Amino acid sequence: MKRTAVDLWVGIFVVGGLVALMVLALKVGNANTVSAGRGYRVTAEFENIGGLKPKAPVKSAGVVVGRVESIAFDNKKFVARVTLLLDKTYEFPKDSSAEILTSGLLGEQYIGLDGGGDEQLLKDGDRLTLTQSAMVLEKMIGRFLFNKAAEGPAAEKQE
Amino acid sequence: MIDAIRQVGAKTVNGIWKFGCATRFSFTMLARSGMCLRRPQLVLDEIYFTGVLSLIIIIVSGLFVGLVLGLQGYETLKRFGSAEALGTLVALSLVRELGPVVAALLFASRAGSAITAKIGIMKSTEQLSAMEMMAVDPHARVIAPIFWGGAISMPLLAAIFSAFGVFGGYLIGVVIIGVDSGAFWSQMQASVDLREDVMNGVIKSVVFGVAVTLIALFEGYDTPATAEGVSYAVTRTVVTSALAVLALDFVMTSFMFTGV
Structure with missing residues (x-):
């Protein structure tokens, strides 16, 4: 086959385009984080998940150890059931606890895992029993105001 | 008064007519693109013409769009004390929107106008008719290779644009x-999703490439056989494909990035 300069340039162009796509996929995107084949699933039930969304990170001691896979509503117990996909390289005791935290004042919400002291380790399909719901700002303010209001008249009477 | 209404009606009917012709033109072209497989050299030449020759403008504009995004984004994010989110801002805006859209607009004005001028002049100098006389199908020999060249080049150009923008x-x-x-990199990787963001951007750029190339080819093919006709056709290509890209972008964005 006859080779021309056009072929060379087209080759350079196509390879360059594919390299750019690879850069976008690997360097910019997150193609190299936990995928379904290399992880195990754990469920946790929360009374209130606040603004937690699927794909939010699961962190332990600040290190990302997995992601939130799905969020469903349990219609019998009226709680949110969150499925976590954890990286296989990280193992946690069975009595680990999960809580919903916020990164920064306005940041996204994530799940924090605290390791427990159990001998047995979490396996695929296990359920985390110790959970703590997200803080809802309105409820906190409501409680604060209620406490203040209850304090007010009592303080006056003492005088 | 009656005349004005009549003109509106004529314009509408004319537009629908043209749209129908364009659809028929696209189907004819697709049905006869078997020749591109047998003679890939034809498509390679067109990739060179539409893709390789557009590389410089795509790389330079991508780089400058990224530089401006970096500066403006930093100035704004600094106020909220989250300058580290700069990577997220630059990557998401490039991969989702700016990469495909700006690359398509540049592609329309750099390659689309050239395609229209080429086909238009071939038509007005009766080269297309001459080919038919020689039993060479101009759809298969000239138009289909240009279409496939454009449709292949555009996604690659958009990816190069985004990559240089991030850089x-x-x-x-x-x-x-x-x-x-x-x-910068970890925040970017945490928020850019491979399927949701990168793949959707690629899908967008494929659709834009097909749309811009089809518009350019049809405007050239449909041009009146005069010098003035060709110049109008080139103008219409740039205007129509810019509008089509922006409208398609809105439609696709509203489908792709809802919820979550």
């Missing part, structure tokens, strides 16, 4: 301003 944002953010390099 531009990195240059401004990390090298010049001094945002932490690790935070």
Whole structure:
């Protein structure tokens, strides 16, 4: 086959385009984080998940150890059931606890895992029993105001 | 008064007529693109013409769009004390929107206008008719290779644009301003999703490539056989494909990025 300069340039162009796509996929995107084949699933039930969304990170001691896979509503117990996909390289005791935290004042919400002291380790399909719901700002303010209001008249009477 | 209404009606009917012709033109072209498989050299030449020759403008504009995004984004994010989110801002805006759309607009004005002028002049100098006389099908020999060349080039150009844009944002953010390099990349990777963002951007650029090339080819093929006709056709190509890209972008965005 006859080779021309056009072929060379087209080759350079196509390879360059594919390299750019690879850069976008690997360097910019997150193609190299936990995928379904290399992880195990754990469920946790929360009374209130606040603004937690699927794909939010699961962190332990600040290190990302997995992601939130799905969020469903349990219609019998009226709680949110969150499925976590954890990286296989990280193992946690069975009595680990999960809580919903916020990164920064306005940041996204994530799940924090605290390791427990159990001998047995979490396996695929296990359920985390110790959970703590997200803080809802309105409820906190409501409680604060209620406490203040209850304090007010009592303080006056003492005088 | 009656005349004005009549004109509106005529314009509408004319537009629908033209749309129908364009659809028939596209189907004819697709049905006869078997020749591109047997003679891939034809498509390679067109990739060279539409893709390789557009590389310079795509790379330079991508770099500068990234630089500007880095500067503007930093100035705004600094106020909220979250300059590390600069990577997220630059990458998401490039991969989702700016990459495909700006690359398609540049592609329309750089390659689309050239395609229209080429086909238009071939038609007005009766080269297309001459081919038919010689039993060479102009759809298969000239038009289909240009279409496939454009449709293949455009997604690659958009990817190159986005990659250089991210590099531009990195240059401004990390090298010049001094945002932490690790935070820049890790925040970017945490928020850019392979399927949701990168793949949707690629789908967008494929659709834009097909749309711009089809518009350019049809405007050239449909041009009146005069010098003035060709010049109008080139103008219409740039205007129509810019509008089509922006409208399609809105429609696709509203389908792709809802919920979550």
